Amino acid sequence: MDSLVRLGMDSDILPSDAQTTHASAANGPVEQKDYFVERNGVRYAGTHLIIDLWGATNLGDPGHIDAVLREAAIETGATILHGHFHHFSPNGGVSGVLVLAESHVSIHTWPERDYAALDIFVCGDCDPYKAIPVLKRGFLPERVQLAEHKRGLIG
Numbered sequence: 001m002d003s004l005v006r007l008g009m010d011s012d013i014l015p016s017d018a019q020t021t022h023a024s025a026a027n028g029p030v031e032q033k034d035y036f037v038e039r040n041g042v043r044y045a046g047t048h049l050i051i052d053l054w055g056a057t058n059l060g061d062p063g064h065i066d067a068v069l070r071e072a073a074i075e076t077g078a079t080i081l082h083g084h085f086h087h088f089s090p091n092g093g094v095s096g097v098l099v100l101a102e103s104h105v106s107i108h109t110w111p112e113r114d115y116a117a118l119d120i121f122v123c124g125d126c127d128p129y130k131a132i133p134v135l136k137r138g139f140l141p142e143r144v145q146l147a148e149h150k151r152g153l154i155g
Contacts, residue, residue: 035102035124036152045152046103046123053116053135055142059109062087062094068138069098069105072131076122078102102126116141121151 036045058064062085073080078100085096093109103121110116116139120128136144 036154037124042150043154044150046121046126046150047128048119048121048149048151049128049131050147050149051118051120051132051135052145053118053139053141053143054145055114056109056116056139057114058139059114059116060087060091060094060111062096064138065094065096065107065109068134069096069107071138072120072134073098073100073105075130075134076102076120076128077126077130078105078122105131114142123151 036043058068066083066085070080070083079102080098081101082099083096085094087094091111093111095108096106098105100122102123105118105120107116107118118135120131122128132144132146135141
């Protein structure tokens, strides 16, 4: 297992107290929050953005990618629980994920093609569209392709 840890970059940042503190039975019943959202009369679990960046830069640098995705996740209003990024070779691509209290952000890069495939899935009050300007600043893509999918759609 140690060899796997050395291959990638694990986050040392711990979840916020708000995400890890639970009321005990002595404090009385804990109210269960429904993290589904309702917008324009539609109820669903969350919004999943599929994002393709073409003509992008800095796609072979796991440290840079980690920093940009962290800023993007925070901008959406999400809470980062854990991150892991793997660099395939000194000049190769990066695959990585940020696990969020509200779901996840993932990336797979092909620096030789100046291409990155990302997805951002968040639930609750988070807004994944707020990540787009951060991604544009961080990777300077010539073109962005974007698709949205509402997850857990209720009638």
